[in-house]
Amino acid sequence: MTRRRTAVLISGRGSNMAALLTAARDPAYPAEIALVLANRADAGGLALAAAAGVPTAVVESRPFRGDRAAHEAAVQAVLEAHDIGLLCLAGYMRLLTPFLVGRWAGRMLNIHPSLLPAFPGLDTHARALAAGVKLHGCTVHLVTEEMDAGPILAQAAVPVLPGDDAASLGARVLAQEHVIYPMALALVAGRAATPPAADVALSNPLPTPPSLPKPQSSSE
Numbered sequence: 001m002t003r004r005r006t007a008v009l010i011s012g013r014g015s016n017m018a019a020l021l022t023a024a025r026d027p028a029y030p031a032e033i034a035l036v037l038a039n040r041a042d043a044g045g046l047a048l049a050a051a052a053g054v055p056t057a058v059v060e061s062r063p064f065r066g067d068r069a070a071h072e073a074a075v076q077a078v079l080e081a082h083d084i085g086l087l088c089l090a091g092y093m094r095l096l097t098p099f100l101v102g103r104w105a106g107r108m109l110n111i112h113p114s115l116l117p118a119f120p121g122l123d124t125h126a127r128a129l130a131a132g133v134k135l136h137g138c139t140v141h142l143v144t145e146e147m148d149a150g151p152i153l154a155q156a157a158v159p160v161l162p163g164d165d166a167a168s169l170g171a172r173v174l175a176q177e178h179v180i181y182p183m184a185l186a187l188v189a190g191r192a193a194t195p196p197a198a199d200v201a202l203s204n205p206l207p208t209p210p211s212l213p214k215p216q217s218s219s220e
């Protein structure tokens, strides 16, 4: 099996990146994390990746302020140098331009901490609490030009519990992010993932459609 060479793009602590690294330790996992790239040298996830023996790169976005496409061109050059075939955004705090989105159409995934299309953008947990929703969660989707709006690959729902604040709700969601992101990457990289237990996550589409009973002939 050829494992898809995958880069994870981060800006911060990198817990989703770490979940992807863990999943990819299994030689049967269809993706190999071949690069972790950050747009800030102080992204905490870089040290985690380096400790795991994964190549890392930093393409600072600050010097490119005002010219997002030029920053993306520099990122693209690093991705090409590492022969990358799939991209996972994992807390990568950059709005992307058509330059990168177009080149990676169908091959760039993102994880978002809400049940899209509800609560695109920032501060999702506080907004979910303010809206009074009873279910919240996370979504892995393909990246398109519209922010947080591409085709949905996987979602996990969690309850909003009495007494929740944004931190407690966010922690409950994050635990599910770590479940569905490896599952969604496996789907895209070419292997039917094992669906997680129904009480912890919902996936859409289900990797294997349930077999339906054959219709009975009936005289009614």
Ligand code: GRF
Pocket: 010, 012, 013, 014, 015, 016, 017, 090, 091, 092, 111, 112, 113, 138, 174, 177
């Ligand atoms: C996660 O909540 C993810 O959904 C959002 O940014 C956060 C990144 O966290 N896009 P981490 O860096 O993966 O821990």
